[in-house]
Amino acid sequence: MNNADILMGTNLSKRFDNLEVVKDVSLTVKEGEFVSLVGKSGCGKTTLLSLLSGLEKPTKGKVILNNKDITGASEDELALFRRDHVGFIFQSFNLIPTLSAWENVALPLFPIKMTGEQRSRRAHDLLNQMEMGHRIEHLPGALSGGEKQRVAIARALINNPKIVFADEPTGNLDSVTGEAIMAILNELHKKKGMTMLMVTHAEELAASADRVIRMKDGEVIA
Amino acid sequence: MNFHYVVKELYYQRRRTIISVAGLSIGIALFIILNALSLAYREAARAPLKEIGADITVQRAGNVPEELTGAVFPCSAITISREEVSKIEKIPGITGIGQAVLVWVFDLNRAWIVLGIERDNPIGPAILRNFVTEGRFLENGKQEALVEIGYARQFGIKLGDIVSVAGRLFPIVGLVDASRAPKIAVANLYLPLKDAQAIAVSSKPLQSVSPFAPGDVNLLFIKADQQQIISAAAAMKSILGEKAVIATPESFLKLLGSLFALSDKFTLAASLIAMLIAILIAFKTMAGNVSERAKEIGVMKAVGWTQQNVTMQFLMESVLQCFAAGLLGILIAIIVAFGLSFMTVNIPIPWEMSPTPHFLPGGGVQLYKTLRLPVHIPATLAFFALLLSVFVGGFTGALLGRHISKIKPSEVSRHE
Numbered sequence: 059m060n061n062a063d064i065l066m067g068t069n070l071s072k073r074f075d076n077l078e079v080v081k082d083v084s085l086t087v088k089e090g091e092f093v094s095l096v097g098k099s100g101c102g103k104t105t106l107l108s109l110l111s112g113l114e115k116p117t118k119g120k121v122i123l124n125n126k127d128i129t130g131a132s133e134d135e136l137a138l139f140r141r142d143h144v145g146f147i148f149q150s151f152n153l154i155p156t157l158s159a160w161e162n163v164a165l166p167l168f169p170i171k172m173t174g175e176q177r178s179r180r181a182h183d184l185l186n187q188m189e190m191g192h193r194i195e196h197l198p199g200a201l202s203g204g205e206k207q208r209v210a211i212a213r214a215l216i217n218n219p220k221i222v223f224a225d226e227p228t229g230n231l232d233s234v235t236g237e238a239i240m241a242i243l244n245e246l247h248k249k250k251g252m253t254m255l256m257v258t259h260a261e262e263l264a265a266s267a268d269r270v271i272r273m274k275d276g277e278v279i280a
Numbered sequence: 281m282n283f284h285y286v287v288k289e290l291y292y293q294r295r296r297t298i299i300s301v302a303g304l305s306i307g308i309a310l311f312i313i314l315n316a317l318s319l320a321y322r323e324a325a326r327a328p329l330k331e332i333g334a335d336i337t338v339q340r341a342g343n344v345p346e347e348l349t350g351a352v353f354p355c356s357a358i359t360i361s362r363e364e365v366s367k368i369e370k371i372p373g374i375t376g377i378g379q380a381v382l383v384w385v386f387d388l389n390r391a392w393i394v395l396g397i398e399r400d401n402p403i404g405p406a407i408l409r410n411f412v413t414e415g416r417f418l419e420n421g422k423q424e425a426l427v428e429i430g431y432a433r434q435f436g437i438k439l440g441d442i443v444s445v446a447g448r449l450f451p452i453v454g455l456v457d458a459s460r461a462p463k464i465a466v467a468n469l470y471l472p473l474k475d476a477q478a479i480a481v482s483s484k485p486l487q488s489v490s491p492f493a494p495g496d497v498n499l500l501f502i503k504a505d506q507q508q509i510i511s512a513a514a515a516m517k518s519i520l521g522e523k524a525v526i527a528t529p530e531s532f533l534k535l536l537g538s539l540f541a542l543s544d545k546f547t548l549a550a551s552l553i554a555m556l557i558a559i560l561i562a563f564k565t566m567a568g569n570v571s572e573r574a575k576e577i578g579v580m581k582a583v584g585w586t587q588q589n590v591t592m593q594f595l596m597e598s599v600l601q602c603f604a605a606g607l608l609g610i611l612i613a614i615i616v617a618f619g620l621s622f623m624t625v626n627i628p629i630p631w632e633m634s635p636t637p638h639f640l641p642g643g644g645v646q647l648y649k650t651l652r653l654p655v656h657i658p659a660t661l662a663f664f665a666l667l668l669s670v671f672v673g674g675f676t677g678a679l680l681g682r683h684i685s686k687i688k689p690s691e692v693s694r695h696e
Binding site: 108113114133134136137138140141142146148152154155156157161165166168169174197213217 | 282284285288289291292293575576578579580581582583584585586587588589688689690
């Protein structure tokens with residue numbers, strides 16, 4: 059693994075009972091790179107993203123993320139690693155319904171010893187960057203889909219991650235809102251040099267990435 | 281753990297929180313009320329003895345007088361010798377003794393129930409000094425008497441009159457309102473103890489049934505350490521024999537016959553069942569909450585919360601709910617206790633403690649001590665209930681928190 063590689067998965071397999079969802083996949087993502095993982099629904103791309111981000115442990119293979127082999131790490135070690143180095147954006151936003159927009163953004167910081175004011179300031183800054191300054195105190199139930207995803211993006215960035223994993227970030231949005239969200243992700247990549255691995259089934263969205271990896275039946279085909 | 285998040289979660293999930301808090305608070309309130317009722321009955325059972333300044337009364341049953349002439353002892357109260365009193369004084373836990381002599385005196389034209397009392401002893405019938413309505417209480421060293429006001433009216437006895445009792449003359453120096461006095465150890469003529477003893481010593485009919493020496497008595501009023509009343513009563517029984525009649529708060533409690541009075545075990549079992557049902561309601565509500573929040577837990581873990589962070593979050597939510605339930609339960613219990621404190625309870629006075637001969641008017645009537653049930657919630661009980669509810673919260677929160685913290689962070693993407 060050279061210095062430019064931030065993520066490397068080697069011979070990764072994942073089996074659920076008798077079903078092998080990911081089959082001997084190897085891939086590398088370089089620092090500052092925007093990679094799309096494309097494939098039809100059920101081809102194993104979300105599972106592969108879970109393996110690479112440390113959400114799921116592989117049945118076989120190895121994952122090195124930010125120069126750390128996370129394959130054998132415990133659940134709590136992985137949690138702390140994700141908190142310090144990884145950001146997530148999910149298809150259905152996954153905001154906590156009882157917390158306001160800024161509190162959702164600050165959720166990864168709750169277990170960290172810092173003042174409420176520090177948390178609040180960081181969350182407010184990020185929401186302002188996402189042009190969500192007017193919705194800071196609103197609960198997710200009062201936000202539109204696009205607004206929810208902006209909050210989710212802000213949450214993914216709160217810990218200054220080395221890499222952001224995005225799982226179908228526009229999947230629950232209409233095309234116009236989806237384009238706006240993609241514009242934000244592209245801007246994060248281009249202006250701030252954010253490394254990103256995005257799972258999508260939409261070829262046109264995947265095309266905006268630096269590199270496209272295609273999957274079929276649990277294998278990388280291109 | 282984030283307290284702000286805990287409070288918001290409980291606030292926004294109001295329905296769930298209210299069900300959980302209400303369920304547990306009812307259980308806590310029941311637990312407190314059942315125990316408070318049990319304590320109230322115990323306190324009520326102490327009342328007949330407490331109002332005469334004692335924890336235990338002692339007398340000994342004997343033979344029926346052969347003839348009802350002159351001075352005789354009631355068959356329920358025969359001689360307790362000076363030596364026996366000395367032995368009783370030495371029983372561990374006894375803190376004071378009051379003595380009295382109760383005699384029936386059948387003179388030619390009148391029957392007297394005479395009680396000889398220790399003028400200066402706060403334990404026992406000298407408490408009558410508070411119920412003198414006319415005249416004064418007995419003075420030291422004087423041969424004089426108090427008469428019960430109803431009896432005085434019936435027989436036209438007035439202050440300053442001199443009455444003859446068993447051939448001895450006593451000026452009446454005061455009238456006593458026995459209707460306000462303690463229900464046990466009542467009489468219609470009250471004399472200094474030594475004069476009543478002298479009447480008993482000189483009575484042949486009395487001596488023939490129950491030999492009585494100077495210094496002997498036939499009623500004892502005993503103060504004892506609350507924790508040692510039962511053991512002290514047993515020790516007295518062994519000194520006085522099987523015919524000893526020993527009245528304790530426990531014996532009055534048995535006369536009450538209430539479920540609460542009958543058994544501590546009943547109270548304990550009932551309150552524990554109430555608590556258990558409440559805990560199950562709280563647990564079920566919280567468990568439902570946990571399953572509803574599986575995805576939320578997945579998100580928390582995905583963004584970096586450790587198992588301990590998640591467990592602490594649920595623990596705090598649970599403890600806070602149960603603490604609120606504990607406070608609400610105490611409040612409900614206070615209101616219910618206030619309502620229950622208007623209930624009255626009738627404590628039957630055993631016939632052997634009633635001094636009136638059954639063959640005289642009013643002698644066969646069952647006596648009762650009637651009082652309002654003294655229901656109150658001791659601070660220790662309230663504190664214990666609050667502690668118990670926090671413990672329940674901690675236990676259920678830790679159990680559910682540990683369970684839910686094992687949810688994998690990948691759950692979050694599985695629900696996509």
